[in-house]
Amino acid sequence: MTRVFNSICPFCGVGCGIGLRVTDNHVVGVEPIAHHPVSNGQLCTKGWNTEFGIDSGNRLTQPLIRERHGFRPASWDEALDLIVDQFKVFLEDNGPESVGIISSARASNEDNYAAQKFARAVLKTNNVDHCARICHSPSVAGLKQTLGSGAMTNRIEDIELADVIMVFGCDPTENHTIMGGRIIRAKLNGKKLIVVDPRKTRLAKLADIHLQLKVGTNIALLNGLIHIIFQQGWENKTFLQQHCTNVDSLKKHVADYSAEKVSQITGVSVELLSEAAKIYAQAQAAWLAYGMGITQFVSGTNNVMAVSNLVLVCGQIGRPGTGINPLRGQNNVQGACDMGALPNVYPGYQAVAETSVREKFAKAWHTRVAEKPGLTSMGMTKAALAEQFRGMIIIGEDPVVTDPDQNHVASALQAMDLLVVVELTLSETAKLADVVLPAASFAEKEGTFTNCERRVQRVHKAVDPPGEALADWQILNRLAKKFGSACLDWPDTETLFNEMASLTPSYSGMTYALLEKHQGLQWPCNESAPLGTPILHQQGFEAMPDRKACLIPVNQAETAEIPDQEYPFYLTTNRLHFHYGCGSMTRKSPLLERETPDGILFMNPEDGEKLALRNHAPVSVSSRRGYIETRVLLTSDMPPGLVTMPYHFKEAPSNQLTNDAQDPVTKMPELKACAVRIEKLPEGIQPRSLEDIKSQSDKQAAEVGYASV
Amino acid sequence: MQAFKLQSAEQLRDFLATDYKLYQVVADENNNAHWEEANEETKPEVITEPLLPQTSTKSLLFSERESLFNFDGEKFVATIPAGEKKVFFGVRACDLVAIGYQDKFFKADPYYQARRRDTLLVGMDCIKPCANGFCSAVDAGPAVRENTADLILVPPVEPAIISAADKEKNQWFLVVGSEQGLEALNGLALEKADDNWQQVRQAIEAETIAAFGDQGVFADGIAKINQNKVEPEVWQAAGIQCLTCSGCSNVCPTCSCYATRDVGSDINGSGMAAERTASVTVKAIKSAAQSEFTRERFWDSCLYEGFQKEASGNNPAEAAGQRVARFWYHKFSEDFVKDFGRYGCVGCGRCDQVCPGVIGAKSIMTTIANDSHAKNESAKRIESVFEP
Secondary structure (H helix, E strand, O other), X not given: OEEEEEEEOOOOOOOOEEEEEXXXXXXXXXXXXXXXXXXXXXXXXXXXXXXXXXXXXXXXXOXXXXXXXXXXXXXXXXHHHHHHHHHHHHHHHHOHHHEEEEOOOOOOHHHHHHHXXXXXXXXXXXXXXXXXXXXXXXXXXXXXXXXXXXXXXOOOHHHHHOOEXXXXXXXXXXXXXXXXXXXXXXXXXXXXXXXXXXXXXXXXXXXXXXXXXXXXXXHHHHHHHHHHHHXXXXXXXXXXXXXXXOHHHHHHHHOOOOHHHHHHHHOOOHHHHHHHHHHHHHOOOEEEEEOHHHHOOOOHHHHHHHHHHXXXXXXXXXXXXXXXXXXXXXXXXXXXXXXXXXXXXXXXXXXXXXXXXXXXXXXXHOOOOOOOOOOOHHHHHHHHHOOOOOEEEEEOOOHHHHOOOHHHHHHHHHHOOEEEEEEOXXXXXXXXXXXXXXXXXXXXXXXXEEOOOOEEEEEOOOOOOOOOOEOHHHHHXXXXXXOOOOOOOOOOHHHHHHHHXXXXXXXXXXXXXXXXXXXXXXXXXXXXXXXXXXXXXXXXXXXXXXXXXXXXXXXXXXXXXXXXXXXOEEEEEEOOOOOOOOOOOHHHOHHHHHOOOOOOEEEOHHHHHHOOOOOOOEEEEEOOOOEEEEEEEEOOOOOOOEEEEEOOOOOOOHHHOOOOOEOOOOOOEOOOOEEEEEEXXXXXXXXXXXXXXXXXXXXXXXXXXXXXX | OOEEEEOOHHHHHHHHXXXXXXXXXXXOOOOOEEEEEOOOOOOOOOOOOOOOOOOOOHHHHOOOEEEEEEEOOOOEEEOOOOOOOEEEEEEEHHHHHHHHHHHHHOOOOHHHHHHHOOEXXXXXXXXXXXXXXXXXXXXXXXXXXXXXXXXXXXXXXOHHHOOHHHHHHOOEEEEXXXXXXXXXXXXXXXXXXXXXXXXXXXXXXXXXXXXXXXXXXXXXXXXXXHOOOOOHHHHHXXXXXXXXXXXXXXHOOOOOOEEEEXXXXXXXXXXXXXXXXXXXXXXXXXXXXXXXXXEEEEEOOOOOHHHOOOOOOOOOOOOHHHHHHHHHHHHHOHHHHHHHOOOOOOOOOHHHHHOOOOOOHHHHHHHHHHOHHHXXXXXXHOHHHHOO
8 A cells, every 4th residue: 555645855955845655664656746835846866766765775773883893783772871881981081072963964953953952951062063064154154244144035936036046156957956947947937047157057058147257266256246236336225225234345345356357367258247247236136046166165154245245235135036045955954053053053043152042041951051162073073183082973974975085084083982873874984983873764754854945844754764773863862861861851753843943933933733734934933923934134134233234345365275287177076966965865776876977077178188088088086185086077068177076976085185174264174176186097997996995005006007095 | 338327426436445445536735636545434535626646547557666576596486466456546538548558568567467457447537627738639638538447437517617508517427438347337326327428528528628728839749750850959958958857757657667676685684785786787796696686676767868878888868858859759759659559648747847947748849849949049058968
């Protein structure tokens, strides 16, 4: 007997409605939900392949404990006792600063709330973080300063209400496909489309204007556009006067960025810059989206503020069809941030630094909470390398594959005295763990996800978890009990959600019943907005002084690494439509695995010719940090001098090469630009996987005669 | 053909449900509809609105994922599903035509046939156009086609639009479509329909067809596809718009392509391990041959680049535009009419709803008929998709 359970797609931040088709406690297939407000009966290829990703195939079914020669199965009691005993020693000897939790942008709001509560109320540490650090921490930091809030200001469906759509440093048809499809539809309906990207993306091919800037020149381009707008008098004077501060200083600042100078820095012609500035500024309603091409730079926070300046100068915000819309990468990265799985904020972005906030939560939770500020995920790995950090629980993330400079991450994790990984499968990170705990997938638990447009949506349990696997919040509940704390003792997720909503002002009006009835509600949802807030800032900028947005002038800055003689190419990173993150779910689908291209280093054919490379030729790629082998894929989608690699593949992970130089504000690593050298491998050579490269010593490699690892 | 008067669809449904496992369309409060097995307590009302569930009955006969056989290290054991006496109650004309099409394709497929054999098909005429459908343009509706159903329900036309003279339209008819259909009615007391039932049904269909409006783009588009007169630029542009989601082939009620893989037991022996042999490697064959495994088949899509890729790496449909062209050739070419007796498209319009790239049937046929892309500037900037 087949039944269909309505849920939310577990991949990107768009949050499409997905029906799980269940036969005999097994998800046999999926279907789109026809009348879903976000996806209108559509799914991308990742969504369509969900059933393979959560297959029981290689799922963990019981706790595992490391022994000298590998893992052995253990009971929950034994595994949890081991964790508690060890953590108690760390807490006693080194204090709560020596332990921490990495929560997950893939887990539910309920799981994330439980994780930060466990850290703050049980372990008494603010060392809690998740991977938003390496996607949109600059959005939160930047937009908080300029607008007062770091989330998408408008709805996804606003794309249809805009007459101009600007896609800046993101590739929505590949990464946020159903949103990308809406942009295609809008373009076909006669809306203007402007794409800003160093690569010729799918949308760039369809666009009216493609500003193909050089990598890392975002601020110059944005300042140049703003300068042209002021020069031509295209700015929204009424809006600036009523809703913004610091106008004159921005105007003065961008006067330094003449169109000619900007053209030289960015490689975009003066004519195209002027045309784009005019179309964006003069639109009735312009909807702007940006992504990792803005945030993953050492200038990430400044990049975000530069985008915000453009939007504000033209007054393209606070109305239907407008807005500044950071596209979130994970199904629940918005929710993980909202839930306070961050070292500096409690749920609802209430600052850890504020005594009144700490007191509020201590009172509500009936316990003392952490006092000292917490460490970010990279702070924790650095502390581990300095032998100041001893125990970590990682929930559903695979930093060994997804974080910059992998070698560094792996050695940091190994330097810890106890690493606990809560996972669906034995991921690369889990392989390094001392204790592995089996987790329930999204199809196996109740809860909510918050999509990138702030819509909180229900997911439903469609099947039982395999073996003894449990939902993350249940695991933390059991662990808390072993620590002698009843503070995570909820009977079900609805009780948990209600506690969270009572402490999180922007979620305070939400209940499971309301979320169900309205197919999700967008925060802030409270007494004054009982059915949520689809569009932010309609009545000014409520979180800012005088309700006014702030224009913050920023300067163009170079990337941390610039190509030179030794490493002559710029390497950037991209994602493929067919794969998601570290590939732990999508690569389980035989159909998606089949779509993996033969080579994953994308290069302009001119560069290929210079290096005498035919299409699919084997190459080595090295940076100051690492070495990998793969095949080259020649395509004029890439400009000369720039190569790109997706990070999904553990055989040839781009994060062996990427730079962990950081944005000073948010510690966001510069994943979008580093310098690499590319060398041809002899014809007929099969590129070696990272694993193979590592298992062969330098000496052996030298004997083979083609690689210097 | 004979027909009876019926008090309600439920009258027939409840009668059949005593003898057959009942499958019908079930909708939630937001009108999201699915084919589901309805159980005795929760049998919902029969939906007469022109509401096409987003997925057809396809997966109930051709499973999206099923095992074909097990190998225990010594012998192969086929895993043919057990047949069950069931009724699909209220299938629309387009989906019935699609079942007929699949019956031909899967004629020798024991897995499909095991599910199909004891299935009674109760069709239902559409009396209003649905959101995206164009069945009348491809001879698949709106009234149930002959020889596609065992029984056919003709629902009453909404009273609001019925004049006094049209009173006979305001009642349920039951038309017998096959011997099995007639047998299934054994034991149900029914009054014969008035002699003019056929005229009444035809009149309702004529009104419904008229309500679809102009469907000329389909005839024009089909002609151009068959005369090979579609400009390459149209397919190139469609190739950019195709996001390779596979949604069209998944929801298409006549799409039938599948792939297989062998899955062995995992280390814990707790289920199936992902040994990927869809892209066959020597290593995979070896490991499969050495141990127990199950051969699984699952829906594939010709829109994937890997679908036609050969072992040498050569791909006759490497460019996305070529794959889109091939898909529509399979749906609208005369070349398939000799084998299947009709076009592969049944006009359900599900692809138009499911396609994020706006190249579903109605979109693409409108483009082809109007050939607007040849004049579209963006088409000139797309050469690079056809580069290797």
